[in-house]
Amino acid sequence: MRNNIEKYRRMEGVTEEDFQDRELENEKHWMLYDSALQYEASSDWVQAAEKWKACVNETLRQTDECRVQCEVASQRLPEDRGVDSVDGVYEKAAALSLSLLSCRQSCVTQIATRPGRISAQEDFLPSQLEHLHIAQFKAGDISGAVQTLRSLLLFYPSDKDSLNNLQLYYETLGGDTESQDTQPEVVTYISHSLEEKKLLYFGMENLDFSFIDPDLWTPEDVVPESLRDIWRAEKEKMNEKMKVGVTITMDDEVLNGTNRVVLDGVMTEKECGRILQLATAAASAGDGYRGRRSPHTPHETFEGLTVLRAVKLAQEGLVNQSDARLLHELGERARVLLHSYFRSPSGLFISFTHLVCRSAIAGDQEGRLDLSHPVHVDNCLLEPETKQCWREPPAFIHRDLSAILYLNDNFDGGQLFFTNRDAKTVTARVKPSCGRLVGFSSGPVNPHGVTAVTSGRRCALALWFTKEKLYRDMVSIMTSADSTVILLRSSLSPERSRGRGRVTGGRDEL
Ligand SMILES: O=C(O)CCC(=O)C(=O)O
Ligand SMILES: [Fe+2]
Structure with a gap:
């Protein structure tokens, strides 16, 4: 029902007055949020800034209200912690006050849901x-x-x-740097x-x-050293596990070519399952490719999901947020592995990630000869007759390294193969399976194709990397849609590193 209401709200001619609801008060910040995004999408920066400002204020107001409720609602005395518990009256009193604080903290999650x-x-x-600051800047309110x-x-x-960005704003302002203070409500919010x-x-x-800390911004020094040590050890264990498994x-020799590699163990079975499920959930959420004929063959259907789309679906609650994050993390995992394998001296950036499933259309496979x-x-653009390869648009000329991370093997056909420049002489074949990563340079030494998928559904994560910073997949809110920043931030946590820049490059697409 909620989803329907949101759908109606987006329909033309429907105004806010059409929705008289007792709960509306609690949803005010979401209405402001959505309309701010809409203004942003149509580059109406004045209105966008106004709505974001109202949204921030409303979020702060509602958080305050929620926190007050914690005090009003009596806190339950924590249950005894088992028969061996030695909790005395002091421990109980401490636990009671901690419960109150924890309740207050949980308002962050409540208001953000x-x-x-x-x-x-x-x-x-x-x-x-x-x-807000981007909208204000673009609206000229420096x-x-x-x-x-x-x-x-x-x-x-x-x-x-x-x-x-602050430096840029100061420069735009021309010296008047100290007059703009921070918003006092935010200062109070943070200090509390x-x-x-x-x-x-x-x-x-x-x-x-x-x-469970609901925030990503908590400074490290707030967390006691001993807890940080435990977390660090857990993380290292994870990293080791990842490295050991691969x-x-x-290599080039076995694959009969140049700059090619197949790595195994890059994903666990569980991770493959999660991404396969993400693909299914995205398809049933009405992703654009659902049930579409493949652009390459009439005998298969084709579903595609980008990281950006996955984040949006996660925000809409239609797919799991952690699975959308995993999609992004896998790109990074492949990047690190291939960068280290090919020992490329320059930087390597993810340019585009596409989760693609190809399904055989049952009953339409007889005598099939195509790929x-x-x-x-x-x-x-390969021209097999002349063996030329034209590095010009519409080819994605900025791609330097290609990778495919496979997710399953329960289908027939669907082998990746490499050929010579004649596009006929097959030089190597790779059979997909969960966690198998194929990496190869994107240039003319590596013509490749995929054999027909004659039954079942073949899913893989296609990744392209670039050495040109300008073409990295910025997914920054400066150019692309909302909220990807949330994904990046959370996926880079707990280091709090926020690898975004303000220079944005061309967007890649398939
Ligand atoms: O899925 C594969 O194995 C290869 C896909 C591919 O070559 C491409 O999308 O460019
Ligand atoms: Fe390809």
């Missing part, structure tokens, strides 16, 4: 401030942008992109929150109290 949805929008308030950015910097004081977090982490360290299965994906080169 759309009604009817299961997961909260991560980094909700900071991301609104980010949208002083406003400075004030907002300074408020944002209270959350992430050393964020390079924000500091660069930090005080609570300190006590809650103390409780976690010393009183066995459990607390093996080099085929699932005809032989091609990824960064130039």
